[in-house]
Amino acid sequence: MALLTHGGQLAQIAKQFGIEQSQWLDLSTGIAPYHYPIGDIPLSAYQQLPQINDELISAAANYYGHESLANTNGSQAVIKLLPSLWRDKSPHSTIVYLPKNGYKEHQQAWQQAQFTIRLYDDELPPLARLNEYCVLVIINPNNPTAKLFTKQEILIYQQHIASLNGLLVVDEAFMDIITPSQSMISSIDDSNTIILRSFGKFFGLAGIRVGFVLANRHWIAALTDSLGPWQVNGPAQFIAAQALSDNAWHTNQRKRLSQDTHAMVEMLQSTLNKNTLHRITHTDLFITIHLNQSQLAPQLFESLCQHAIYVRLCDDKKSLRFGITTAKQRTILGQVLTLIG
Ligand SMILES: Cc1ncc(COP(=O)(O)O)c(C=O)c1O
Numbered sequence: 001m002a003l004l005t006h007g008g009q010l011a012q013i014a015k016q017f018g019i020e021q022s023q024w025l026d027l028s029t030g031i032a033p034y035h036y037p038i039g040d041i042p043l044s045a046y047q048q049l050p051q052i053n054d055e056l057i058s059a060a061a062n063y064y065g066h067e068s069l070a071n072t073n074g075s076q077a078v079i080k081l082l083p084s085l086w087r088d089k090s091p092h093s094t095i096v097y098l099p100k101n102g103y104k105e106h107q108q109a110w111q112q113a114q115f116t117i118r119l120y121d122d123e124l125p126p127l128a129r130l131n132e133y134c135v136l137v138i139i140n141p142n143n144p145t146a147k148l149f150t151k152q153e154i155l156i157y158q159q160h161i162a163s164l165n166g167l168l169v170v171d172e173a174f175m176d177i178i179t180p181s182q183s184m185i186s187s188i189d190d191s192n193t194i195i196l197r198s199f200g201k202f203f204g205l206a207g208i209r210v211g212f213v214l215a216n217r218h219w220i221a222a223l224t225d226s227l228g229p230w231q232v233n234g235p236a237q238f239i240a241a242q243a244l245s246d247n248a249w250h251t252n253q254r255k256r257l258s259q260d261t262h263a264m265v266e267m268l269q270s271t272l273n274k275n276t277l278h279r280i281t282h283t284d285l286f287i288t289i290h291l292n293q294s295q296l297a298p299q300l301f302e303s304l305c306q307h308a309i310y311v312r313l314c315d316d317k318k319s320l321r322f323g324i325t326t327a328k329q330r331t332i333l334g335q336v337l338t339l340i341g
Pocket residue numbers: 073074075076077103139143171173197198199200206209210211
């Protein structure tokens with residue numbers, strides 16, 4: 001299967017538009033514009049094989065509020081692995097429900113494992129439609145739509161899926177900035193529920209490839225066994241342990257992301273053409289603008305690229321997703337949007 005298009009493919013876009021990479025404002029991902037500061041990393045983190053790091057596991061257990069977890073090479077590693085693991089555990093399972101607009105690596109992974117794909121729109125599929133052994137994947141909040149389900153809503157699905165001997169996967173890649181949290185982590189002990197958490201987005205360090213999976217102990221044992229040793233390199237483990245323990249930094253990061261998001265939504269509302277803007281949806285890690293005619297999003301994407309601003313043209317081709325800007329970046333974006341009308 002072909003590689004999917006994602007944000008963050010700046011080198012390719014820069015080449016396509018003939019503008020040097022250093023000239024671009026890259027807003028194509030949902031990665032925070034402020035990163036956790038990286039201090040001195042002990043040489044031993046580079047020299048030794050990365051064993052399971054007690055300090056990191058305990059920092060993660062505190063941060064996520066749950067002890068049964070595994071540290072992975074991004075949540076992507078688990079997304080790829082889950083379909084085959086589930087197939088081994090539940091050979092009668094054939095159907096998976098996935099969001100129509102959402103991070104497409106999920107769909108591709110289940111497709112590759114020969115599952116039948118059923119896509120749902122903004123709302124979860126009706127409970128009565130779910131069948132025995134089915135899999136339900138929820139991205140909460142969803143990327144790029146920003147749709148957020150409450151924990152109460154998901155609990156109802158969890159219960160029903162348990163009665164069907166199915167599997168619930170909740171991808172909480174962007175949950176760190178949701179307050180009050182709607183995370184399902186505290187309700188996963190007795191069920192086939194898998195929670196995926198991304199480290200790179202909220203902490204602004206996607207390049208070090210750290211993620212976590214949380215589930216009951218049987219699932220964690222099976223996943224750890226399949227992933228094999230040395231999932232996450234030593235320096236990345238060291239940085240993640242520090243970042244996850246730094247509560248003051250978490251509070252400040254949430255505050256500035258929320259302020260920047262509000263300012264950016266206001267700027268977009270006042271700058272974008274009211275006749276073409278259908279609506280704006282957002283979390284504090286990305287903003288998605290939905291346009292009311294299908295050709296408008298690709299046109300705006302193209303115009304922004306011509307001015308060295310790279311955003312994500314969503315797969316539906318009717319919307320564009322913007323990463324959150326710092327104040328300086330917001331000024332540049334506002335000027336370009338005003339210029340191109
Ligand atoms: C919803 C969602 N889940 C998972 C991922 C994978 O992230 P990572 O492997 O960096 O944890 C992404 C990346 O963009 C995403 O948007």
